[in-house]
Amino acid sequence: MWSTLRSLWLVFRFGFRRRVTVQYPEEQPYLPPRYRGRIILSRDPDGEERCVSCYLCAAACPVDCIALQKTEDGSGRWYPESFRINFSRCIFCGMCEEACPTYAIQLIPDFEMCEYDRQELVYEKEDLLISGTGKYPGYSFWRVAGKAIAHKDKGEAENESPPVDVRSLLP
Amino acid sequence: MTETLAQWLNVIGILVCVLTIAAMLTWAERRLLALWQERYGPNRVGPFGLLQPLADVIKLMNKEDWIPPMADRPVFVIAPAMAMVTAMAAFVVVPITPRIGIVDRLDIGLLFFLAMTALTVYGVAVGGWASNSKYSLLGGVRSAAQMISYEVFMGLALMGVVILAGSFDLRQIVIAQQGLWYAVLQPVGMILFFVAGVAGIHRLPFDLPEAENELVAGFHTEYSSMKFGMFFVGEYVGMVLLASMVTVLYLGGWDGPLLPPILWFLLKMGSILVLLVLLRAALPRPRYDQLMAMGWKIMLPLSLLNLMATGGALLAIKGPLTS
Numbered sequence: 085m086w087s088t089l090r091s092l093w094l095v096f097r098f099g100f101r102r103r104v105t106v107q108y109p110e111e112q113p114y115l116p117p118r119y120r121g122r123i124i125l126s127r128d129p130d131g132e133e134r135c136v137s138c139y140l141c142a143a144a145c146p147v148d149c150i151a152l153q154k155t156e157d158g159s160g161r162w163y164p165e166s167f168r169i170n171f172s173r174c175i176f177c178g179m180c181e182e183a184c185p186t187y188a189i190q191l192i193p194d195f196e197m198c199e200y201d202r203q204e205l206v207y208e209k210e211d212l213l214i215s216g217t218g219k220y221p222g223y224s225f226w227r228v229a230g231k232a233i234a235h236k237d238k239g240e241a242e243n244e245s246p247p248v249d250v251r252s253l254l255p
Numbered sequence: 256m257t258e259t260l261a262q263w264l265n266v267i268g269i270l271v272c273v274l275t276i277a278a279m280l281t282w283a284e285r286r287l288l289a290l291w292q293e294r295y296g297p298n299r300v301g302p303f304g305l306l307q308p309l310a311d312v313i314k315l316m317n318k319e320d321w322i323p324p325m326a327d328r329p330v331f332v333i334a335p336a337m338a339m340v341t342a343m344a345a346f347v348v349v350p351i352t353p354r355i356g357i358v359d360r361l362d363i364g365l366l367f368f369l370a371m372t373a374l375t376v377y378g379v380a381v382g383g384w385a386s387n388s389k390y391s392l393l394g395g396v397r398s399a400a401q402m403i404s405y406e407v408f409m410g411l412a413l414m415g416v417v418i419l420a421g422s423f424d425l426r427q428i429v430i431a432q433q434g435l436w437y438a439v440l441q442p443v444g445m446i447l448f449f450v451a452g453v454a455g456i457h458r459l460p461f462d463l464p465e466a467e468n469e470l471v472a473g474f475h476t477e478y479s480s481m482k483f484g485m486f487f488v489g490e491y492v493g494m495v496l497l498a499s500m501v502t503v504l505y506l507g508g509w510d511g512p513l514l515p516p517i518l519w520f521l522l523k524m525g526s527i528l529v530l531l532v533l534l535r536a537a538l539p540r541p542r543y544d545q546l547m548a549m550g551w552k553i554m555l556p557l558s559l560l561n562l563m564a565t566g567g568a569l570l571a572i573k574g575p576l577t578s
Contacts, residue, residue: 088538095537099290107295 117219119193120178123169125209126190126218133213134188134225137164141180141189149173150180159234161226167209172202186225190218266357273346277491278308280528287532318480323387326477330385335478335485338378342492345371349499350426352509352516364425365417368500369410372455376402378489379457386477397543402455404550409451411558415444415565416504429508436507443561445505447554452500454550456493459535461546498527 106113115121125135137154155165180189199205217223232238239246282297282305289296297304322331348364350356361367376399383395417423419440420431428437438445454461478486502508502523509516541549 091537092533095291096533098293101293103290103293103295105294 115193115195117193120176120181120191122192122194122197123171123174123176123180123207123212124190124192124214124218125167125188125212126214126220127216128224128226129217129222130224131215132161132226133163134186135164135167136162136186136188136225137167138162138185140183140185144179144183146177146179147173147175160231161233164209167212169207169212171197171205171207187218187220187223188225190220192218262357265355269346269351269355269357270343273343273492273495274488276495277488278312279305280491280494281308281311281487283528284532284535287529288536291533291536312484315480315484320480320482323477325387327385327387330381332482334378334382334385335482335489336378337381338375339485339489339492341371341374341378342489342496345496346499348425349496349503350429350508351499351520355517356426360424360426363423365413365423365428365504368425369406369413372409372496373403373406375455375489375493376406378486382478382486388477391477398457401461401543401546401550402457404547405451405454405461405554408550408555408558409448409455411555411562412444412447412451413504414562415441418562418565418569425503429503429510432507433510436505436510438505438507441505441561441565443557444565445501447558447561448504449497449501450554452497453531453534454546456490456497458490458494458531460538460540462540494528494531495524498524498531501527 125133128134135152137152139152139154142148142150142152149170150168151170152164152167154162156162176191178191181191197205226233226236228242228244230238230241230244285307286296286298286304297307300306300310322328345368347357348361348367358364379402380395380399383391383393383398386392386395416428416437419437420428422428422431499520502520506523506527508523509520511519511522514522
């Protein structure tokens with residue numbers, strides 16, 4: 085009997101504690117910066133697209149929800165002519181973000197992507213591309229890459245030494 | 256003419272109020288359970304979620320009303336009605352204030368209440384039998400056994416009140432408490448009656464008949480839509496009935512210093528209802544044999560002792576009746 089009354093008193097005291105419910109959507113939950121939410125394609129600090137359509141993200145994706153097609157612009161720079169992510173398949177694991185060599189594809193702390201129609205959940209490149217640099221502000225792949233594009237020959241990238249003429253190494 | 260009009264107003268008013276309180280009690284129970292679990296209850300549907308019972312009723316009415324193929328049809332349909340009607344019929348004798356109350360004077364008022372609560376066993380047992388399903392049958396049989404055994408000492412515990420008041424009429428009992436509430440004179444009796452009442456309306460911690468994680472849903476497994484709704488409402492009407500009976504018999508009914516009598520009645524009834532929800536929030540469910548053992552081996556002897564002590568004390572104080 086005493087334990088019963090004690091249980092009643094203990095539970096009654098819980099009524100005076102602050103409630104832990106987050107009243108969504110008036111209050112938003114705290115999302116840390118590395119939260120794996122919606123996928124975006126980011127741009128360089130110079131404003132150009134970062135994605136070089138290397139297909140590494142499509143290869144790394146465990147559910148095969150990424151589809152893209154590479155093309156080149158006139159100066160030798162690679163970029164995707166189409167980039168499609170099917171968000172009804174995406175499991176938000178972040179494998180594509182880990183695989184990307186140029187910090188192009190990123191997962192941001194945003195989860196509000198509800199749709200009524202499953203077709204609306206297939207995002208094309210214009211839905212994914214953002215105008216900023218995303219989570220990694222200073223990185224520009226094409227400045228450190230070794231490939232020759234317009235305005236930059238082989239050997240003129242940052243931290244790159246000029247190419248060696250192998251015939252001058254002969255004794 | 257005005258006499259019958261007043262009478263009709265009483266009856267319809269009390270009926271409507273009881274059903275409204277039972278419906279709002281679902282809202283209050285969910286909010287209070289949430290309060291004691293550090294969360295909010297329903298607070299989206301109307302202001303403070305007050306329209307939630309309405310949303311529940313609309314949902315229940317839209318469900319498919321299905322009768323199991325081998326069920327005993329007429330009995331299956333009548334069982335929820337039995338449960339609800341007997342619970343509501345017991346309100347006939349409850350005196351709410353000196354002027355409000357369906358019956359002015361019924362010399363066997365308390366016996367009528369006991370008879371009506373005994374009839375609620377029918378609704379449950381018959382519902383379990385008519386469903387033609389193992390879970391329902393087990394739930395119905397267990398529930399009938401539990402309600403019957405707890406009603407034995409409910410009657411005995413109430414005899415203490417009858418001895419003190421000298422009458423079975425509920426109005427006389429309330430008037431006899433004007434100076435001192437019977438909660439002070441009969442604490443053991445009050446606890447016994449309360450426990451028996453909680454078991455009689457098969458509410459936690461005695462809700463084995465309908466426990467969600469025990470027997471699927473016990474005796475109302477096969478019921479859907481408004482039939483289930485009627486069992487549900489019958490249970491909440493039973494809660495309101497228990498709360499009003501405890502206030503009438505032990506807490507002085509409409510007695511109180513400053514506020515109007517109706518407000519005192521509602522305050523006392525409300526605190527007993529909050530206590531009932533706290534019981535649901537806080538207590539674990541005993542096993543069926545533990546429940547029955549407690550009823551027969553602890554509560555029944557206690558009620559007999561209470562009766563003997565009350566009678567003996569009254570005899571010692573007032574001397575034997577000479578008439």
